[in-house]
Amino acid sequence: MEEILTITNLTKSYGNKEILKGIDLHASRGEIIGYIGPNGAGKSTTVKLILGLEGDYGGEIKLFGESIGQDQIDYKRRIGYVPEIADVYDNLTGYEYLTFIGQLYGLELEEAADKSKSLMELFGVGEAYHSRISSYSKGMRQKLLIIASLLHNPDLLFLDEPINGLDANSVMIFKEILTQLAAQGKTIFYSSHIMDVVEKISSRIILLYDGKIAADGTFAELQADNTEGTLERIFNQLTGFHEHQEIGKKFVSIVRGVES
Amino acid sequence: MTDFKTLQLLDRFRLLFVKTGIDYDMMRKILHIKLTMDERKVPTIFNQNKKKEDQKYGYIKSLWIYVLFGLVLIPLMGFGQNFLFQMSIAYAMIIFLIMTSLISDFSSVLLDVRDKSILSTKPISARTINAAKFMHIFIYLTYLTMALTAIPLVVSLFTQGIVFFILTGLEILLINLLIVAFTAILYIAILRFFDGEKLKDMINYVQIALSLMLMIGYQVLIRSFEFVNLDMVVSFHWWSLFLIPMWFAAPYELVLHGDTSLLTVIYSILALIMPIISIWVYIKLIPTFERNLQKLLSTSKSKKEKNNRLKTFLLTLVCRTHEERAFYRFATLMMKQEREFKLKVYPSLGFSFIIPFIFMFTFSRSEEIDYASSFGYLHIYFSMMIIPSAVLLLGHSAKYKAAWIYKTLPIKDYTHLQKGSLKAFLIKLYSPLFLVLSIVFNYIYGIRIIPDLLVVLVTSWLFTVICFVTMSNKIPFTKPYDEVGDAQGWKVFLLFIPLGMLAELHYLIASQVTFGSTVYLMMLFFINIVVWKVAFRSSK
Numbered sequence: 001m002e003e004i005l006t007i008t009n010l011t012k013s014y015g016n017k018e019i020l021k022g023i024d025l026h027a028s029r030g031e032i033i034g035y036i037g038p039n040g041a042g043k044s045t046t047v048k049l050i051l052g053l054e055g056d057y058g059g060e061i062k063l064f065g066e067s068i069g070q071d072q073i074d075y076k077r078r079i080g081y082v083p084e085i086a087d088v089y090d091n092l093t094g095y096e097y098l099t100f101i102g103q104l105y106g107l108e109l110e111e112a113a114d115k116s117k118s119l120m121e122l123f124g125v126g127e128a129y130h131s132r133i134s135s136y137s138k139g140m141r142q143k144l145l146i147i148a149s150l151l152h153n154p155d156l157l158f159l160d161e162p163i164n165g166l167d168a169n170s171v172m173i174f175k176e177i178l179t180q181l182a183a184q185g186k187t188i189f190y191s192s193h194i195m196d197v198v199e200k201i202s203s204r205i206i207l208l209y210d211g212k213i214a215a216d217g218t219f220a221e222l223q224a225d226n227t228e229g230t231l232e233r234i235f236n237q238l239t240g241f242h243e244h245q246e247i248g249k250k251f252v253s254i255v256r257g258v259e260s
Numbered sequence: 261m262t263d264f265k266t267l268q269l270l271d272r273f274r275l276l277f278v279k280t281g282i283d284y285d286m287m288r289k290i291l292h293i294k295l296t297m298d299e300r301k302v303p304t305i306f307n308q309n310k311k312k313e314d315q316k317y318g319y320i321k322s323l324w325i326y327v328l329f330g331l332v333l334i335p336l337m338g339f340g341q342n343f344l345f346q347m348s349i350a351y352a353m354i355i356f357l358i359m360t361s362l363i364s365d366f367s368s369v370l371l372d373v374r375d376k377s378i379l380s381t382k383p384i385s386a387r388t389i390n391a392a393k394f395m396h397i398f399i400y401l402t403y404l405t406m407a408l409t410a411i412p413l414v415v416s417l418f419t420q421g422i423v424f425f426i427l428t429g430l431e432i433l434l435i436n437l438l439i440v441a442f443t444a445i446l447y448i449a450i451l452r453f454f455d456g457e458k459l460k461d462m463i464n465y466v467q468i469a470l471s472l473m474l475m476i477g478y479q480v481l482i483r484s485f486e487f488v489n490l491d492m493v494v495s496f497h498w499w500s501l502f503l504i505p506m507w508f509a510a511p512y513e514l515v516l517h518g519d520t521s522l523l524t525v526i527y528s529i530l531a532l533i534m535p536i537i538s539i540w541v542y543i544k545l546i547p548t549f550e551r552n553l554q555k556l557l558s559t560s561k562s563k564k565e566k567n568n569r570l571k572t573f574l575l576t577l578v579c580r581t582h583e584e585r586a587f588y589r590f591a592t593l594m595m596k597q598e599r600e601f602k603l604k605v606y607p608s609l610g611f612s613f614i615i616p617f618i619f620m621f622t623f624s625r626s627e628e629i630d631y632a633s634s635f636g637y638l639h640i641y642f643s644m645m646i647i648p649s650a651v652l653l654l655g656h657s658a659k660y661k662a663a664w665i666y667k668t669l670p671i672k673d674y675t676h677l678q679k680g681s682l683k684a685f686l687i688k689l690y691s692p693l694f695l696v697l698s699i700v701f702n703y704i705y706g707i708r709i710i711p712d713l714l715v716v717l718v719t720s721w722l723f724t725v726i727c728f729v730t731m732s733n734k735i736p737f738t739k740p741y742d743e744v745g746d747a748q749g750w751k752v753f754l755l756f757i758p759l760g761m762l763a764e765l766h767y768l769i770a771s772q773v774t775f776g777s778t779v780y781l782m783m784l785f786f787i788n789i790v791v792w793k794v795a796f797r798s799s800k
Contacts, residue, residue: 051381055551076383087374089293091300100293104286104382132300 002029004064004156004187005050011058012045019045021211022059027156032178032188034202036195036231038239041208043191044084047158051081063156077105080149084160084191086141090133094120094144097133098151105152112151119147123170138165146174157181160191175201199231207238214238264295266399283388290379290392294369295399323407329357330408337428338415343512344524351435351505354408359439361404363467366397370444373553390546394440401436427515431508434535438504441538448545451552464599471607476614507531578683583671587680587736591654592688594737600658604741605650605689612646613693635771637705640697640716641763644723648755650689651727654681657737666735674735675796681736682724690720711777712770718784719762725788725795727755 007025011018019042027033037043048054050061052068061068063075089097095113098120102112120129123143128136133144142165149157163171178188178201192198198205199219207215215222215238219231226234236242267288277284336350370393379389409432417425446466454462510527513519579585595601616639657663666674698713730751769776 053376053380073383073385076381079381081381083377087377089297089374089378091297092293096293096296100289101378101382103289104379104384106383 003027004029006062007046007050007059008062009059010046010049010061012042012049012054012056019211020049020057023208023211023213025206025213025216027187027189029185029187030182030203032182032190032201032203034198034205035189035191035208036193036198036205036235037208037214042211043208044160046208047081047160047189047191051079051158052076077152078155080152080154080157082145082149082157082159082162084164086145088133088141088145090136090141093132094125094129094136097144098148101148102151107152115151116147119150120144123147123173139167139170142166143170155186157186157188158191159188161193162190163192163194163197171197195230195232195235205231207235209239264292266295267291270395270399277391280391281385281387282391283385286384287388287392287395290384290389291395291399294392294396298400323403326357326404326407327411329353330411333409333412334415337412338419341517343516344506344509347509347512348503348505350412351431351508354405354432355435355439355505357408358401358404358436359443360471362397362401362439362443363470366400367443367447367467369393369397370447371553376550376553386547386550390550397440398436401440405432405436423515424512427511431511431531434531435508437539438535441535441542444542444549445538445545448542448549448552451549461599464602467603468606468610471603472610476611507534578687579680581676583676584680584683587677588684591681591684591736594657595654595684595688598657598659600741601653601656604653605646608646608649609689609693612643613697615645616640616642616697631705632708634705635767637701637709637712638716638763638767638770640694640701640713641719641759641766643693643697644720644759645756646693647690647720647724647759648727648731648752650685651682651724652731652752653741654685654736655731655734656739656741658741660738660740663735663738666738677735678728679792679796682728686721686724690724691717694720711781712766715766715770715777715781715784718781718788719766722784722788722791723759723762725791726758729795730755 003026005025005027007023010020010023010025012020023042023046025046035043035046045054049057050063050068052072064078066075068075089100092100095116098116099109099112102116103109107115117126117129120126120143123146125140125143128140133141136144142162146159146162149159163174166174175197178190182188182203190198190202202219204218205215205222206213215225215234217225222231222234223229226237228234228237236244270288270291274284277287333350333353336346336353340346375389375393380386409428413425413428416428450462450466507527507530510524511531513524514528575585575588579588595605619642620636620639666677671677694717701709701713766777766780769780773779
C-alpha cells in the first residue's frame, strides 16, 4: 500500500514543556485512523505540525513521499482539515465563505459555488446557504466546516471532533461519507473523545498518551492486547485511569450538599 | 459579493506585487473577503449608523466626519507662512485622528488569530498572507487620509503652490507608514513579553493608554498654543526632538523658506528616515510577530480569589438583598475584565480626571484667584461627564449573547440587577476618581470645601439615576456594542444639561446662602433615597 504520511521520531516542546516525546507514525492510502488520547496528550499539536501551523520541531514529517520543510506550501492543497475549535469568518454567508475557501485551494469560483451549493443541499442545510454564518446553529456550522474541508477533494483529511453538534441522521450520513472516501483511497485521521464512534469507523486506532504512542493497531489487535472489552475501557486501562466511580460518587454527594 | 473599485484600482499595480514574489490573485481574493466582512461591521467611531441594510460603502459613507475634521485643517495648511508652527499643529491633528482610528478599528486586523487557522492551512505563502494583511490596513488608511486631507490639500494647492502640495502629499504618506509600523512594533514588543489573557490585558491597557495620551496630548497641544500665541517663534529644546509632528513641519521651512539651520535639517532628515526605518524594522519582525501571535490563544494561569471580611460587610450595607450583591460583584468583574468595556470607558475615565483641571486653568489664567474663597472647585462637576456614557455602556457587552442566563434564572424582577450594576459603577469606577480629585482639590482650596465635595458626591448618585432612567436600559450587559445607537448617543449629550443645572444650583446655594451647602447636602441625601426608591420600584 502507498504510504501517505510518515512521521519519524517527532518531538516538540513549548519552553521547557515537552509535548511530543518522539512519535513514529505511518498512514497508508484508504485508512481511517482513529487518533485518540486524553486532553493535552498532543493530538492537536501533531496535526498542527503536519499542517505547518507550528514549526520548530524535532524529527521528520513526510507527506506524500516528500519531507515537509520550511516554506513548503503545495502539499497543503491535498489536505483537508476540520479543527476542533474552529474559527470562521462568521459575518460572511455560507456561500461567501465556502467559495472563498474553495478559491484559496485553487478552485474556480463557479466550480466552488456549484460544489458547495450541492453539498450544502445534500447535508440538509441548503436553505442557509445565503445566510450569515453567525446565525447558524452548532450543527449547521459543523456541516459547513466539513464541506469547507472537502471542497478541493483532498487526499488526506484531519477531522477533530467532526460530528460535534450533528444530529443522529447527519451522523449516519457523515459516517457513510467517510467510508466512501476511504474506499476511494483517501486517508482520514479521525480524532474524537467519543469512543463508540471511533471504535466503529476506524480501520486502525492510534492512542497517544503523554506525548508518546501508547497503542497502535486495529481494534481487534487492541482487544487482544488488553483485557478490557470496549475501546472506552481499553482507553481507561492504557491511560491508567480507574477512579471514575469514586469521583462520580463524590461529585454527586457534593451536589446534594452531603459532606462525605 | 460585488467587486470593489478599490481592488480594481489595485489591479493596476499587479506587476509590483508579482515582482516581489507575492501571489497577487490569492492576495486579491483574501482582500476581497476582508473588505466584504468589513462592510458588515461598523467601526467604533461611527457606530451611530443604526440602519442594518444598505451598508454598501458603509465605511466610506461614514468618513464624512473626517471630512469635517479636515475642514479645521484648512486655515492651518491653506494660509500663513509660519510653517513650523502651523504644520506642527496640522500634523498633530492628523496623527491623532489616524492613530486613534487605527487602534480602535484595526487592531483587530493586526491581531486576528483566525487568519492563522483559516489561511495558513491553505496553500498560500506566508508572504502573500502578510501582504494581504498590510494592504488591508493600507486601503483603509488611504480612505481615511484622503477624507481628512483632500480638501485642505486642494485649497493649499491654490494658496501655497505646487511645491507645498507635493511635499504635503509625500509627508502624509510617510506619516501613514510611521503610524502603522509604530503601532505594529508596539504590539510586537508586548507580544514578546506576555502571553494568554495577560497579553490581551496588556494590549488593552496599551490601547487605553494610547487613546488617553492622544486625548490629553491633543488638549495640551491646543492649549499650549494659546500661551505662545504672541511669541510664535518656537524655541528648540533637546526634548523637542521627540515632538514627532515637528519633524514633519520642518521640511517646509527647509524647502520653502530655505532655512538651513541645524535643527531644521535634523528634523527634516528624521521625517524622511524614521518612517523608512520603522517600516524596515516591522518587516524584519513579522516572522517573530506571527509566531508570538499564537500566544494569544494560549491559556494562562488562574488566580485565586481573595476574600475580605470587611469588604463583605461593607457590601451588605450598600446592597441590601442577596441578589443585588451578586449582581454588584458580577458587574464589578465585568467592568474590570471585559476588554471592550474598558477600552470604551477607561480612556474617558482618565479624561474625566484631567478635564476639571483643564477648565480650571483655562478660566483662571486671566485673573488672580483667591483660593481661600474661590468657587473654582466646582469644576469637579466636569468629572461627572463620564457618567452618562458609562451608564449607557453598562447596558452593553461584547458577550451580550450570554444574557440568556437571565431568562433561565428564577429572578422575580431585574431591579436588583440594575441597582447592583449602577452601584458597582459608582463605587468601583467613579468613587476612586472622585476621591483622588477631592484630595487634589482639598490641597488647592483648603478643607473648607469638604461639605461641598460631599454635595458633589451625593449629586453624582442622583445624576447616575437620572442617566439610568433616561437611557431606559432594561438589563445590564445584554446588548451588543454596535447597538449603541444614534438616539442613545444624543442622550449622552442631552444629559449634560441637567448636569450643568445641578452644578449651577450648587453654585447658587453655596454662594448665596450661609451654610447653604450643608443644608443642600441633607436635602440631596433624602432626594436621593426617594429617587432611588421610585426609579427602582419593582415592576410586577
